[in-house]
Every structure is written in C-alpha cells, then in structure tokens.
Amino acid sequence: MxxxxxxxxxxxxxxxxxxxxxxxxxxxxxxxxxxxxxLEGSTGGSWSLSSWGQIASYAGPPPLLSGVEITLELAVITCLVVLALLVPTVIWVRLRVRWMTRLVEALCLLPLTIPAIVLVVGLAPIYRVIRQQFSLSALQLFWVYAVLALPYAYRALAAGLEGVDVKTLSEAARSLGAGWFTVIWRVIVPNMRQGVLNAMLLTGALVLGEFTIAYLLLYTNLQVTLFYVSRGTPNAGVLFSTSSAALLFAFVLLLILSYVGRARGRQSERSKVSK
Amino acid sequence: MAVTTPSEVGAQPVRAGRRPLLSSSRLAWTGTLPFLGYVGVFLLLPTGIVLWDAVHGSSGGFDFGAVSTLWSSSTRSYFVNSAELSAITSVLGAVLGAVLSYAVATGNPEGLIRRLYLAGSGVLAQFGGVTLAFAFLITIGPTSGLLLHAGWFYDFPQGIGLIYVYFQIPLMVLVFLPAMDGLKAQWREATETLGGSAWQFWRYVGGPLLAPAFLGAVLLLFANALSAFATIAAWENQISYVVPQQIGTALSSEVGLSSVNQADVLALGMIAVVAVVMTGYTLLQRRTTRWLR
Known part of the structure; x- marks a missing residue:
C-alpha cells in the first residue's frame, strides 16, 4: 500500500x-x-541602467513622471474612498441589516460582469458633467476606479470580517457608551486590519494597471502615457523599464498579500485553540 | 451589592443607545445609503445610460433602428471575431490553466511555489493591461523580438490569441484552484482501495466532480477575453478586429459616424452576450458548490 x-x-x-x-x-x-x-546599453548586447534612470527624467512626449505621479496619487485616493465607502457599509450590514447582505454583495460583484469597455460608454456623459462642473484633473478618475475596485475590496473585507465576532464586540462597546462611529472605526476595524490591508493592496494593483477607462475618457495616467510612448517610439528602453517596474510593483503588492493572508490564518487558528 | 452594580451600570447605556432612530430596523437600512448612492451614480447610472441611449434616436423617441445595426454584416463581423478570439483563448487557457492548477494544488499549501504562482497569476490575470502587449512585442515581435522574429505577430487571431492565453491561464488558476483544492485526497484513496486506476479516478470521480467548475471557468474566461480592451489596443490600434476596439473607435470619433449612438449599441450587444455567459457561469457555480468546498 x-x-x-x-x-x-x-x-x-x-x-x-x-x-x-x-x-x-x-x-x-x-x-x-x-x-x-x-537594461540594454546604447550598443546592442551591452548592459546599462540608463533606461531605469529615465523613468524619472523621460521628458516625452508625453512626460512620463507626471503619469507616474497621477497614478500613484490615484491609487492612494481610490484606496481611501473605497475604504470610507465600503468598510462602514459592510460592518453596518453585518450588524444591523443582515437582510441586505445579498444585495450589497451583488452590487459589489457587479463590476465583474459589466465590462469596463461598456461602463466607459455610459460614463462619458457623466464625466462630461464632472469636467464642466468640478475639475479637469485626471485625479477625477477615482470616482470610477473605486467602483472597479469594489469586487476585490468587498471580498477582502468580507473575508476579514468573517472571523470577527461583530455582535459581541459591538454590544460590549455600546454598553460602555460608545457611539456607532467608535464601534465601527475603533473597535471592529482594528480586528479586521488584514482584510483592510488586502483590500488596499488589491485596489492599488488595480489602479496601477488601469488603461481602458482612462484612455477612452481622454485622461492620461501611467498606462496611457506608456501607450503613447509606445506609439511614438516603440523601442524606447524607458517603455520597458517602466512597464517592468509597474508589473514588479503589483507583483510585490500581491506577494505581501499572500503572506498577510497566512498570518491571519494562523492567528485565527490560535484563537480557536485557545478557546 | 458590589457585584450587581457593574451589570446595572453596563446595562444602562445599552438602553440609552436604543433610541428609536438607531434601533428601529426599519430605518437601519439608511446606513447603507452612501454606498447605494455611490454605486447608483457610478455603476447603475452608466449602465442605464448605455441601455437608454441604445434604444433612443437623436430625436428622443424610441428608435430600434440603431439596435438593428447589430445584425448588419460589418457589426456582425466584430462580434464573430470577438467570439472566435474569446472561444479559442478561453478553451486553451482553461485546459492549460487546469493542468497548472492541478500541479499547484498537489503541492504544499504554504509553499513558496504556490505563493509565487498565485501572486504572479493575480498580476498577470487582472492587472497586466497594455504591458503584456509590450512584453510580447519585445519577445517575439516581427522586427524587435529578442527570442524570435514572428511574422505572424500581427495576425488575427493567432498573434493576439497568444497574448490573451498569457493572461487567461493565470485567471484560470485563480478561479479553478479552489475547486482543485476541494478535491479530497480521501476520494482518491477510496478509489485506490477499491482497485481503481488513475484513469478510472479521473473518469468516474474527479472528472465529473470538477466538470461544472471547469465549464463555469471556461465561461468566465470567455467573458474576460470578450471584454478585454487594453491589451488589444496596445497590440494594434489601426485596425479594429473585435467589439471593444470598435467601441473605442466609435467613442473617440463620434462625429464621423452615421449613427451617433453606435458605441451604445455595440455596448448593448456586449451586455447581452456577457449576461448570457455569466448566467451560465452562475448556474454552473451553484452546481459546483454541491460537492466541492
């Protein structure tokens, strides 16, 4: 045997x-x-780091650094918006309106079934209003990026909330006189840090690689900048150094995520044993 | 006395907290209003706009003339191309991805290989975008390829198909690995104890168990390829082969087209196809969870 x-x-x-x-x-x-x-130098077969240095200095057209900056800022803003929107909602639904769980989940997962290329068609008139009423800045993309990130963020947060005894925690906090704001942000959220971190990592990776919506709404983020560089000078070394850097960055984010996920798994196992 | 006091003190704020507004479950749902409002404006409204504009003429009344262009030969060819590209890459990606999932699933669940493949799959499947087209251009591009100069790089569907398979396999790993993990070692052992061969296990136990998950994954990959735009735009932006490219063209050059709402009509067609595919996926998913997980 x-x-x-x-x-x-x-x-x-x-x-x-x-x-x-x-x-x-x-x-x-x-x-x-x-x-x-x-890593290719000026002559074929040689090695050089100049393309990587150019990430900061490539003047274009279009200038690369502004695309990098916009995208990093967008990543941060989108993370904050997603958290501000989703964390209280997920906890609130779990605590007070459980019958809405299905609805909220369905809405969060909906962006997976509505392709970005379809969404952008309907967004065009909405963004016309945003441009006229608010601002021309590409940072306005965060409105729709938060929607694109919903499925990933929701699953991360829902998983993070899974092992938390929300009811006991909130009753304990409420009985000590805490308001709902304190219950959510100071009592429950610290217990689901890992879920929050996962949601942020996934959202960041998503914003880093987004092209379709920015390009078709005529905004210039990192990927759109790279696209235009590739149209002008398809063999620019900087194109490949920046692309590699963006991919590596996203890879590192997700690798961190896999380790964070494990740490959480261990923790919950420990707490089970101690019970 | 000293024992009972804390519980009384503790109980009071609870009662105090149960003001009608907060405890009434009739109004508790209003806590989700910010979320519902946001999703309404930036997800449901755009989708509604697409559907509305597709069936309304420039005069404002109902007009299905534009929708009927979906059946015109030029538009149909985009959908046929899209379906061809999606079908080829989803089946190929699913088969290869299933093999890779099996290899990953049989390994150490805490191991580095699994971690690397999962993180790598996440990046390549979901966040690759235009970069993947650049990577293939520099690897096998007709003039710039470092590995080989592939004359068929710009041919449809094989050139772009190869790049699509490159992100379809990782997506397959992400969606199929849970099903593979759900395949219990005991089932394999039971088969062996009863004298079953590896072939018999896959034919009568593992295969039927995984079949719904596999078919569901094929559908998901199909929808994924159908809606991909970034990679194909970076691969070739002169000629439109597939629907997303044509939507892009229609959006960026709305003036010159015969009908203004061509982008909306194409998008409506996409919604219809994706809805059918995703309904099939959901049904198969339900069937999968009966045994696995």
Whole structure:
C-alpha cells in the first residue's frame, strides 16, 4: 500500500516539476525579455541602467513622471474612498441589516460582469458633467476606479470580517457608551486590519494597471502615457523599464498579500485553540 | 451589592443607545445609503445610460433602428471575431490553466511555489493591461523580438490569441484552484482501495466532480477575453478586429459616424452576450458548490 503511494507521489512530483518548468518559462520569457531590453546599453548586447534612470527624467512626449505621479496619487485616493465607502457599509450590514447582505454583495460583484469597455460608454456623459462642473484633473478618475475596485475590496473585507465576532464586540462597546462611529472605526476595524490591508493592496494593483477607462475618457495616467510612448517610439528602453517596474510593483503588492493572508490564518487558528 | 452594580451600570447605556432612530430596523437600512448612492451614480447610472441611449434616436423617441445595426454584416463581423478570439483563448487557457492548477494544488499549501504562482497569476490575470502587449512585442515581435522574429505577430487571431492565453491561464488558476483544492485526497484513496486506476479516478470521480467548475471557468474566461480592451489596443490600434476596439473607435470619433449612438449599441450587444455567459457561469457555480468546498 505504501509502495503504491510512494510510486504515485513520485509520479505526481515529476509531473509537477515538468509543469512548473514549462509554465514558468512561458510566463517568465516575455517578462525577462522586457527586463533584458530595458537594461540594454546604447550598443546592442551591452548592459546599462540608463533606461531605469529615465523613468524619472523621460521628458516625452508625453512626460512620463507626471503619469507616474497621477497614478500613484490615484491609487492612494481610490484606496481611501473605497475604504470610507465600503468598510462602514459592510460592518453596518453585518450588524444591523443582515437582510441586505445579498444585495450589497451583488452590487459589489457587479463590476465583474459589466465590462469596463461598456461602463466607459455610459460614463462619458457623466464625466462630461464632472469636467464642466468640478475639475479637469485626471485625479477625477477615482470616482470610477473605486467602483472597479469594489469586487476585490468587498471580498477582502468580507473575508476579514468573517472571523470577527461583530455582535459581541459591538454590544460590549455600546454598553460602555460608545457611539456607532467608535464601534465601527475603533473597535471592529482594528480586528479586521488584514482584510483592510488586502483590500488596499488589491485596489492599488488595480489602479496601477488601469488603461481602458482612462484612455477612452481622454485622461492620461501611467498606462496611457506608456501607450503613447509606445506609439511614438516603440523601442524606447524607458517603455520597458517602466512597464517592468509597474508589473514588479503589483507583483510585490500581491506577494505581501499572500503572506498577510497566512498570518491571519494562523492567528485565527490560535484563537480557536485557545478557546 | 458590589457585584450587581457593574451589570446595572453596563446595562444602562445599552438602553440609552436604543433610541428609536438607531434601533428601529426599519430605518437601519439608511446606513447603507452612501454606498447605494455611490454605486447608483457610478455603476447603475452608466449602465442605464448605455441601455437608454441604445434604444433612443437623436430625436428622443424610441428608435430600434440603431439596435438593428447589430445584425448588419460589418457589426456582425466584430462580434464573430470577438467570439472566435474569446472561444479559442478561453478553451486553451482553461485546459492549460487546469493542468497548472492541478500541479499547484498537489503541492504544499504554504509553499513558496504556490505563493509565487498565485501572486504572479493575480498580476498577470487582472492587472497586466497594455504591458503584456509590450512584453510580447519585445519577445517575439516581427522586427524587435529578442527570442524570435514572428511574422505572424500581427495576425488575427493567432498573434493576439497568444497574448490573451498569457493572461487567461493565470485567471484560470485563480478561479479553478479552489475547486482543485476541494478535491479530497480521501476520494482518491477510496478509489485506490477499491482497485481503481488513475484513469478510472479521473473518469468516474474527479472528472465529473470538477466538470461544472471547469465549464463555469471556461465561461468566465470567455467573458474576460470578450471584454478585454487594453491589451488589444496596445497590440494594434489601426485596425479594429473585435467589439471593444470598435467601441473605442466609435467613442473617440463620434462625429464621423452615421449613427451617433453606435458605441451604445455595440455596448448593448456586449451586455447581452456577457449576461448570457455569466448566467451560465452562475448556474454552473451553484452546481459546483454541491460537492466541492
């Protein structure tokens, strides 16, 4: 019996190594090619870091740094808006209006089924109003980016709230005289930090890679800037250094997320044991 | 006495907190108003605008003339191309992604390989955008490829299809891995104890269990490829092959077109197709949860 298992285990392992190697090559080759090209010097085959230095200095057209700045600012603003909007809602629904759980969940997941390319058609008239009434700045994109981030943020927050005994915590806090604001932001949120952090990481990664809506609403964020650089000078090294940097940044965000998720899992296991 | 006091003190604010406004569950739902309002304005309203504009002429009355252009041969060809590209890349991505999911699922759930593949999948599946087109251009582009100079790089569907598969496989890993993880080792052991071979396990146990999840994932990948715009725009922005590209063109050059609301009509067509696909996905998903998870 154990012989059978050992043999199967060996076969599965051999299969796994082959699969990981083949897929690893398929996924890594384009990325490595991009990085290799970004490190190419002025003559073919040489190595240089100049393309990476150009991320800060590339004057365009269009200037790269402003695209980077806009996108980073958008990431921060979008994170804050998503949290301000979703955290109280998710907790409130859990505490007081459980019958709305399905509705809120459905609304949050809806952006997954309405393609961005469809949404942008309907957004065009709305953004015409925003441009006329409020501001021309590309930062206004946060309104719709928060919607795009809803599915990811909702799932992260809902998972974060799963292990929290919301009812007991809120009753305890209320009985000590806390208002609902204190209950939500100072009692429950600290218990779901990991969920909040996950939501922020995913939202940040999303904003970093967004192109469709910005491009079609005629705003210039990082991806749109890269798009125009590629139209003008398709072989600019800076194109590939910046693209690699953005992808690596998103990858690091999600890798952090995977470790944070584990820390939380362990914590809840511990608390189960102690009970 | 000293024992009872705290409970009395503790109980009072609760009563005090139960002011009619806060405790009345009739009004408690108003706490979700900011959320509902936001989603209403930036998600439901745009969708409504698309649907409304698609069936209204410039005069303001109902006008299904524009919608009927969905059946014109030029528009149909965009949908056919979209369907072709989505079908090929979703099936290919699903099969390859399922193989990769199996390899990931059989490994250590806390291991580094799983972590790297999951984080990498998240980035490539959801946040790649235009970058993926650049990466392939520099790898196999017709003149700039470092690996090879592929003459078919700008051919439809194989050139763009390869790039789509590159983000479809990671998405498959993300959506299919939970189902793979749900496949219990005990089922495999039970099969073996009863003398079943690996083939028999996959044919009679694992395959039927995973089939709904797999088909659902194919549909999800189909919808994903159908709605992708960034990658194909960066790949080729002169010729429109698929619906999203044509929506982009219609949006950015609204003046020159015969009908003003062509973007709305195309978007309506997309909504219809995606709605059908996602309904199928939801039904299969329900079926999946019966055994797995």
């Amino acid at each position: 154990t012989g059978l298992h050992a043999r199967r285990r060996r076969r599965v392992n051999a299969f796994r190594y082959v699969v990981f190697t083949v897929f690893g090559l398929f996924f890594l080759l384009p990325l490595l090619a991009m990085i290799r090209f970004s």
